Amino acid sequence: MTSTTAKSIAALKDEMIEWRHHIHAHPETAFEEKLTTEYIIEKLKSFGITELYTDFAPTGVVGVIQGKNKGRTIGLRSDIDALDIVEENKIDYCSKIPGKMHACGHDGHTATLLGAAKYLSANRDFSGTVVVIFQPAEENEGGGRVMVENGLFEKFPIEAVYGMHNQPNLELNHFLINHGPVMASYDVFEIKITGVGAHAAAPHLGKDTILTATHIVNNLQTIVSRNLNPTDSLVVSVTQIHSGDTWNVLPQHAVIRGTVRALSTEDQYLAEERIKHISIGTALTFCTKAEVDYQRRYPATINHTKQADIAIKVAQKIVGNDKVIIDSPPTMGSEDFAFMLQKVPGVYIKIGAGKGTNVHNPSYNFNDEILTTGVEYFVEIVNQELGN
Ligand SMILES: [Zn+2]
Numbered sequence: 001m002t003s004t005t006a007k008s009i010a011a012l013k014d015e016m017i018e019w020r021h022h023i024h025a026h027p028e029t030a031f032e033e034k035l036t037t038e039y040i041i042e043k044l045k046s047f048g049i050t051e052l053y054t055d056f057a058p059t060g061v062v063g064v065i066q067g068k069n070k071g072r073t074i075g076l077r078s079d080i081d082a083l084d085i086v087e088e089n090k091i092d093y094c095s096k097i098p099g100k101m102h103a104c105g106h107d108g109h110t111a112t113l114l115g116a117a118k119y120l121s122a123n124r125d126f127s128g129t130v131v132v133i134f135q136p137a138e139e140n141e142g143g144g145r146v147m148v149e150n151g152l153f154e155k156f157p158i159e160a161v162y163g164m165h166n167q168p169n170l171e172l173n174h175f176l177i178n179h180g181p182v183m184a185s186y187d188v189f190e191i192k193i194t195g196v197g198a199h200a201a202a203p204h205l206g207k208d209t210i211l212t213a214t215h216i217v218n219n220l221q222t223i224v225s226r227n228l229n230p231t232d233s234l235v236v237s238v239t240q241i242h243s244g245d246t247w248n249v250l251p252q253h254a255v256i257r258g259t260v261r262a263l264s265t266e267d268q269y270l271a272e273e274r275i276k277h278i279s280i281g282t283a284l285t286f287c288t289k290a291e292v293d294y295q296r297r298y299p300a301t302i303n304h305t306k307q308a309d310i311a312i313k314v315a316q317k318i319v320g321n322d323k324v325i326i327d328s329p330p331t332m333g334s335e336d337f338a339f340m341l342q343k344v345p346g347v348y349i350k351i352g353a354g355k356g357t358n359v360h361n362p363s364y365n366f367n368d369e370i371l372t373t374g375v376e377y378f379v380e381i382v383n384q385e386l387g388n
């Protein structure tokens with residue numbers, strides 16, 4: 001990156017902070033990001049980006065920036081949604097929407113991609129096309145999946161897609177970049193157990209659903225310890241058991257719910273199969289019946305090697321080799337950028353936000369000191385991918 005480029009990006013900082021604070025004050029959640037989308041469109045138009053699309057999801061927007069010369073197409077993606085959290089920060093741009101808050105920093109991600117869009121629109125000395133993707137509903141509803149299903153990658157011949165997330169308590173403006181898995185899949189399951197209700201004083205006349213449920217919970221713990229390759233990572237967590245209403249009745253029904261996190265499709269499918277077999281088999285032991293509803297929600301976020309290498313090169317160029325952490329252990333949280341990575345090659349990286357409150361906490365706030373680093377990263381990605 002030339003010093004002129006770095007200077008032009010640094011000059012965007014105050015404006016980006018203003019955008020970020022505006023978005024922070026007006027948080028909107030899954031597929032309700034109407035004002036946010038309007039705000040993004042207004043900004044993109046003011047940058048001279050006129051090719052805009054809003055038809056890949058109920059909210060969100062996609063903008064197209066053509067370079068001076070013809071060439072390949074790449075995508076840069078930001079999530080734009082907030083969370084259902086009551087903000088506890090005492091700041092002058094605090095959330096104005098009751099019960100909603102930008103507690104994951106997607107306000108900052110949006111401002112970063114807007115900054116990159118503004119720079120790239122004014123400096124089109126690249127060969128090809130940059131598609132900026134402002135994606136809604138990352139947190140729960142899989143807006144990334146919806147955009148993919150609605151033909152985002154059929155409409156644009158995107159050859160590589162780049163996403164990023166801020167990370168509190170990773171040193172300020174350090175990068176964390178992985179080859180392969182970076183975040184886990186996210187699935188949920190529900191096991192309905194049906195037995196025969198009875199008087200608690202006459203258990204021999206019933207088929208006990210609570211006893212069945214507790215054995216199923218225990219047996220599910222053998223998936224990780226006995227079925228999983230010991231060098232892999234997998235989480236099977238039971239998070240709810242519901243049954244019974246009083247002291248002297250063996251209830252006829254019980255429900256178990258929980259979640260599975262895996263770092264590969266193979267392990268995700270292994271967990272699904274074993275949960276079904278164990279539940280049904282354990283219920284048989286106690287003459288009850290188990291029905292399993294397993295829902296695959298988000299796949300694992302798995303980076304592609306070529307794009308991870310490009311991201312590493314770019315990050316090292318911007319902040320220096322010592323501030324780029326490569327191939328650290330993945331986290332077991334999940335991210336719907338995974339759907340985009342299933343469709344086209346790409347990479348999802350993290351930028352250190354320095355010491356502070358972690359995401360999804362009512363006192364979290366995005367660190368404005370990483371805004372320009374994010375823009376430098378995106379701009380240099382374009383330079384590497386589409387540079388003359
Ligand atoms: Zn989040």
Ligand SMILES: [Zn+2]
Pocket residue numbers: 079104105106138165
């Ligand atoms: Zn997030």
